[in-house]
Amino acid sequence: MRTTTNRILIVILAVAIFAALAGCQNPAPGEDYPDYPEEMNGYEEDPGQEVRPPRVHTDFLWEITGGQGRVFLMGSMRVVADDYTLTPAIADIVGQMDALALEMDAMDADILPDLMALMLYPDGTTLADNLSESGLAHLTAMLEAYDLNEGAVLPIRPSSLPPTFLAVLAAQSDFTIMSVELLLNIMAWERGMPIYTLENIRTHLGNLNALPADVQERTLVLNILPPDEALAQLNYEYDIFLSGDEQRMTAFLAQARQQIEDADEGFAYYMHSARTRIMADAIISLLEGGQNIFATADLSRILGEGGIIQLLEEAGYQVVRVAPGDVDLTQMPAPPQIELYGDSPDYAAEDEDTAFIPDELPAPSAGDDGAIAPPY
Numbered sequence: 001m002r003t004t005t006n007r008i009l010i011v012i013l014a015v016a017i018f019a020a021l022a023g024c025q026n027p028a029p030g031e032d033y034p035d036y037p038e039e040m041n042g043y044e045e046d047p048g049q050e051v052r053p054p055r056v057h058t059d060f061l062w063e064i065t066g067g068q069g070r071v072f073l074m075g076s077m078r079v080v081a082d083d084y085t086l087t088p089a090i091a092d093i094v095g096q097m098d099a100l101a102l103e104m105d106a107m108d109a110d111i112l113p114d115l116m117a118l119m120l121y122p123d124g125t126t127l128a129d130n131l132s133e134s135g136l137a138h139l140t141a142m143l144e145a146y147d148l149n150e151g152a153v154l155p156i157r158p159s160s161l162p163p164t165f166l167a168v169l170a171a172q173s174d175f176t177i178m179s180v181e182l183l184l185n186i187m188a189w190e191r192g193m194p195i196y197t198l199e200n201i202r203t204h205l206g207n208l209n210a211l212p213a214d215v216q217e218r219t220l221v222l223n224i225l226p227p228d229e230a231l232a233q234l235n236y237e238y239d240i241f242l243s244g245d246e247q248r249m250t251a252f253l254a255q256a257r258q259q260i261e262d263a264d265e266g267f268a269y270y271m272h273s274a275r276t277r278i279m280a281d282a283i284i285s286l287l288e289g290g291q292n293i294f295a296t297a298d299l300s301r302i303l304g305e306g307g308i309i310q311l312l313e314e315a316g317y318q319v320v321r322v323a324p325g326d327v328d329l330t331q332m333p334a335p336p337q338i339e340l341y342g343d344s345p346d347y348a349a350e351d352e353d354t355a356f357i358p359d360e361l362p363a364p365s366a367g368d369d370g371a372i373a374p375p376y
Contacts, residue, residue: 058244059090059324060299062309066317067287072097072327073308073319075299076180077241078163079170079234086183089324094294096329100188101196101286101295102181103279107189111201118205119160126154127161135217142224146172158216159208162223169230175238181296196286198279198297207270215264222263241299246321250303257304276301280311287317 060075072093094100105111121130128136139161143150146168156164167177188195208216225233240249261268279297286293302308309319 057084057242059087060241060244060246060249060302061090061322061324062302063320063322063327064283064287064312064317067284068290069287069292071101071283071287071293071295072322073283073302074180074184074294074296075241075302076296077238077299078166078179079175080178080180080183081174081238082176083174084176084178084180084183086180086187087324089327091187093324093327093329094184094187094193095191096292097193097294098291099194099196099286099293100184101198101283101293102185103198103297104181104201105195105197106182106185107195114202115205118202118209119157120155121157127156127158128154130158130213131217131220135221138221139224142226145226157209158220159205159211161220165224165230166234169227169234172227173231173234175234181298184294184296196282196293198282198295199275204275211267211270215267218263219260219267222259246303249299253300254304256300272301273306276306276308277311280308280315283308283312284315284317 062073064071064073074090127139131139139153140150142148142165143153146165148165148168153161153164169175170177185195224230237252240252257268257272260271279301283293283295286295297308304310312319
């Protein structure tokens with residue numbers, strides 16, 4: 001029996017997971033974008049400000065056709081400002097869909113114990129036992145800068161630590177511990193919609209934890225920045241996100257990916273190339289299943305070289321950017337009768353390692369466990 005308390009806990013936990021899934025470190029402000037200070041509208045000058053004027057936003061939304069079904073794919077960001085809301089046009093589209101597809105179903109409280117186990121060291125050790133002297137010094141400095149308790153943070157594995165800092169940063173600023181994906185997740189749960197997931201979150205976190213210790217440490221240091229710098233970067237990315245400017249966002253994410261690749265090519269391959277292929281294959285499976293699906297994924301996996309859009313177009317599908325208010329919802333293919341797995345449509349209870357896709361649809365090409373291990 002799922003409880004409201006469990007769902008609140010899993011939503012809070014999911015903030016950390018979603019940010020970890022993004023896996024991209026923002027470029028340093030001002031270095032590669034000369035217009036950075038002007039575009040920030042002064043926000044970077046006062047990262048501690050309490051009030052952000054309401055902002056109008058343009059959705060990143062694509063319509064995908066060419067299979068037996070129809071998929072609307074919406075780009076998400078790790079966190080959003082506390083004044084962000086889903087537009088009525090988006091809510092109308094979601095209301096006409098047969099199911100929602102997410103990177104992770106945050107309202108599924110059944111996965112909470114597994115995620116907690118994967119996020120924490122299992123053997124009683126802590127980061128103090130697993131980081132180098134310089135890595136621990138960086139972490140200690142950041143704990144002080146963010147005013148975090150050492151005892152509460154040190155048991156967390158490196159793969160889940162940067163999102164923890166992001167959640168704290170959001171709480172200390174005018175952002176909220178939400179994302180577009182979480183808002184859609186809650187909407188779908190409230191409406192009783194079936195929810196599919198685009199990858200196996202358990203396998204993903206297991207892969208991150210299996211990375212070599214030095215790789216985990218490098219990515220930890222790369223992704224945990226002083227709060228004023230981290231907030232300036234977050235504001236910059238958020239301004240592009242609100243603008244809906246696909247060209248600027250693509251350039252921004254390419255720079256971010258390059259930073260990850262410079263730090264470790266194997267980690268970059270896993271976080272972008274491998275996982276993006278898994279999600280693209282899952283979307284293709286849903287398209288060929290004949291349903292009307294509203295899907296969402298982080299923009300870092302949708303745009304640019306090797307992104308979901310490129311992979312789908314190479315596979316022969318039509319991908320068109322659309323304005324939510326202009327979507328024609330009258331020409332929707334009739335949904336097929338698909339037998340799902342009991343009460344949870346995205347989870348194969350008989351095999352925890354399979355991808356979370358109904359068995360009538362083809363499985364992702366990445367393998368039986370729905371994941372590709374990093375090439376180490």
